[in-house]
Amino acid sequence: MLTSLRISSLGVIGASEIEPAPGLTAVTGETGAGKTMIVTGLGLLLGERATAGIVRRGADRAQVEGVFTGIGPVADRLGELGAETDDGELIVARRVSGGTGRSRTWLGGIPAPLGVVGQITGELATIHGQSEQVRLGTPERQREVLDAAGGAELAQQLQDYRAAFEERRRVIAELDERVRHARERAQERDMLAFGLDEISAVDPQPGEDARLAAQADRLQGLDDLRMLAESAGHALAGAADGDTDDPGALGLVGEARRQVRRMADTDTQAEPLAAQLDQLAVLVQEAAVDLAGYLADLDADPGQLEAITARRAALAALTRKYGADADEVLAWAAEAGERLADLSGDDERIEQLRARRADLDAALTARADRIHALRAEAAAALAEAAGAELAALAMPHARLMFDIERLPELGPHGGDQVRLLFSANPGTAPAPLARVASGGELSRVRLALEVVLAGGAQGHTFVFDEVDAGVGGQVALEIGRRLKRLAAHSQVIVVTHLAQVAAFADTHLVVAKSTDGQVTSSDVHRVEGADREAEIARLMAGTVSDTALRHARELLSQAARG
Incomplete structure (x- = not known):
């Protein structure tokens, strides 16, 4: 239910707030006073398009804010969006720029896309204006009206049908893609298989190319390494022929060790020096041995550089095609393997898709048959109930009936084309509603259907704009009674110019205009008593x-x- 609607700088309304009460609220006022701006303002909260032209002249922007209660049907979605509610109240706001017509929308205090806001507020309120009256003449809207009368089973059948229809659409799309691109997929399969075979033959290892590059650099500098190692070995061990004039570090340390040991025999204070030289002799000896081993390894495999070069060439052939290094080549191979597995299963997948399509066709046909039967039942009941309402609206001979024709192919809403047929007078064959109903008759048909369908819409807000167009007298009184009946379990707001309708209202709001000679302004106030x-x-x-x-x-x- 709408408990508050604030409007700022919208059309002729500068700033106003209305508080529709439960039951029936009538909005009246002189022609041009801005009654429809209330409907326009609420429409902005329900997701209708906005233009800069609706902003009051001289204002930078227009703003509308509404407060809704009874938000249980949309509570879960509000929670998912992170919208805030206060004691069961939801605040929805929209701002429209006067320069560009662009708008921003807030739902429960958070910015939200207009489409999302419209979906949620559309569960709480419905506007029936002239555009809806025109839309009632379309087969699409007539099918929606009939489906709304079909009850819980039809609603569930339609939901299940749409889910299966959507799956069938996806199945057909994938099947068509696989069949249509079979040649390209076969070529891709061959290319991937060739690449994987090429990589498998080389069998690269993670980081291998970097390790081989380091080894190659080392081996390519082998002569320099050997010369340096020999020089270092000579410095440590001395001349290879035992020349006493070239004893090396090892010989010199040995000579120093002998001299200090003789010192220690005479003076105990030299004992620590002797121990240090003993350790130094051991370290020099170990370094000389390790250096000799290093030098021997340099000469261990003369063909190693050639093997490394060949291996690097094989890896380079892969990195030219499949990646910048061995790791990227392996990553390409992993992805290619997965893609190849998918492509290799094309024939099997095509058969699976064809089988699934056949199953879905059968399921959809069965559901479409059940939907058709439920629609036929709902059509008879709705036509009878609406006919009774039309009789009360001074159309005692009016007849409504739904023509449900089976389509040659199933569609997203089943296998039916629904048309609402109407006859206002006895002896006249029913014909399509949009073609034969006058404006006043169409208004009454719409109201009759709404009264019948709204029985389960507890707490919903219905807004009627000019529902009484083209009628008067006793018919207007009956429209007022029907709106009053609808308001027994829903909130109804009607913009009207007929006293017979306004007299039934629980709350009566008047839109009054004033002018200073240059700018016209309107305000909304509640009237009671006199x-x-x-x-x-x-x-x-x-x-x-x-x-x-x-x-x-x-x-x-x-x-x-x-």
């Missing part, structure tokens, strides 16, 4: 005379009795 009698009199007679006031009181009394 003020309401005066407004009803104005609607009836155009002026507030004693006679008009007396008729207004009679009308209000009649409406109060129902």
